[in-house]
Amino acid sequence: MRTALARDLPVLGDWRGFDELHRLQEERVAWTLERALGTPFHQGRLRAPSSMTGIDALSDLPVTRKSDLRDAYPFGLLAVERERLATYHESSGTSGAPTASYFTDGDWEDVADRFARSRVGLGPADTVMVRTPYAMLTTGHQAHRAARARGATVVPADNRTLVVTGARVVRLLRDLDVTVAWSLPTECLLWGAAARFAGMDPGRDFPSLRSLLVAGESLTPARRAAISRLWGGIAVIQDYGSTETGSLAGECPQGRLHLWADRFVPQVYDPATGRSSRTGTGHLVITTLYREAMPLVRYDLADRVRIREEACECGWWLPTVEVLGRETEVRGTGTTQVSQSRLEAAVFSLPERYGVLFWRARTLPDHLEVEVEAVPEHAEQAAAELENALRATLGVECRVRGRAQGELVSESVLSRTDGFVKPRSLFGADEDWDRAFDYH
Known part of the structure; x- marks a missing residue:
């Protein structure tokens, strides 16, 4: 679907x-470098864009890492006047230091258009439920903007809020006739379990x-298939x-994941x-x-990927990408490295009748410990088969x-249906006024 874009995208x-x-990329890279040179x-x-001799010369420039973004906090990469910024965002800051990210209205048009190509x-x-974070991150905002740009109705459910519990998600999905939901893969499993608990299929x-x-x-083919089966075979x-x-x-009509390489130059980098x-x-x-607002030059996402340039029946002529995971998703036990994606593939390859949706694992010095939920009559068999498969x-x-079901996810x-309550200062004699400002 071709849409009119305000910018020359x-x-x-x-x-x-x-x-x-590649020629399209060549025409734009000097513009990016010129903007980047204006940032602290x-x-x-x-070096100056005039000294660049093509896209391949990008490889001679230094890599920008997430640690660099932390060091440049908050506006070290700002390439426009502050007055032009539309939004400011930060990563979740699990390392203790945030990485800042900011966008102009024009940047948001680009992001929303890319997302809506899927x-x-x-x-x-469409009625689109957005069940990813709005607070500080970009993920919920891009889906919201993309859906509105295409005329869809948005249900801003968020997943970092107590206002919308899992049970409420199930009610909204059903009562509002939601057609598309945007979320983490795990959310889809949790909603399915919540629906079943409420007596629904x-x-x-x-x-x-x-x-x-x-x-x-990570989304292995086995996990994708398990989610689809749970929800009646939908995409x-x-x-x-x-x-x-x-x-x-995003995925093309053939189901292949393509990089939006007309909007950025992707490279495969070997840190060694x-x-x-x-x-x-x-x-x-x-x-x-x-x-x-924030041109990025050779930004290393620290995601391991496999990129191919090959023809696809969709006719998009964009590289395909297989996301192999992050180094943080690999743990060692003994002399063996264990990845979450390989564990996930084994778990969701168990027979459907075992009812497996949730699992957890941890690496110990001499062995891997795994727990998996299954229907009671198949729990022991599921454990035995998974243990053999992993070995x-x-x-x-x-x-x-x-x-047993309910032990990993209670x-x-x-x-739970109770959600956010407002703060208040006036209480009755039988109420707990210690919760005046404890309004989670």
Whole structure:
């Protein structure tokens, strides 16, 4: 679907073939470097755009890491006047120091347009539940803006709030005839469990729901299939991005994940050698092409990816990407490295009749410990089969314990309906006035 854009942004179909895509990138990279040179962070790190001899010369420039963004907090990468900023965001700050990210209205048009390219095909007939964070992060805002830009109705549910519990999500999905939900993959499993706890069938009692649009976690084919089965076979569609960039890749009508390489230059970077290439396996490094407020030059997302440039029946002529996970999603036990994605693939390959939705694992010095929820009559069998599978596929000593449903994800989590209450200062004699300002 071609939409009118206020900015001079590329539209799918404007180029035919990867050579034309590369020329499009070449035409924009000097603009990005010129803007970047005007920021405190990039001064002294970059050379003038006139000395660049093409996209391949980007590989000679230093890599920008998340630690650099922390050091440049809050406005070290600002390339426009403060008056032009539309929004300011920060990462979750799990390291103790935030990374800042900021956007102009023009930047938001770019982000929303990229997100809306997905094969989910948002339109005026859709009601879209946004169940990702709004507070400080960009993820909820990009989905909200993209849905509104395509005329859809938005239900701003958020997932960092007590206002909207899991039980309330289920009610909204059903009562509002939600057609598309945007969330973490785990949320889709939690909603399904909450619906079942309330006596509903996720695959039957939500006939309007046509797609689950997910991001933010690894999504193996086995997990995707499990989510789809739980919800009656509807499409589970993946997006990939970050707080600093917004959407970086989305699925085409053929179900393949494509990088939005007309809006940024993607490179595969090997941190061990410092070499970069257009395709292959390594860290994803990107250089923005249309970012006004905060141009990023060779930004290393620290995600391991596999990039290919190959023809696809969709005709988009954009590289395909397989997201292999982050280094933080790998843990060692003994001499073996265990990745979350390989564990996930094994868990969700268990037979559907076992009812497995939730699991957890931890690496100990001499073995891997795993717990998996299953229906009571199959819990022991599920544990035994998973233990054998992990030993065979990972070559690691492991101990798997079957847990009854409700032990990993409690019934209170699935059924809780109480939410946010407002602060107040006047109480009756039988009320707890110690909660005057405890209004979570």
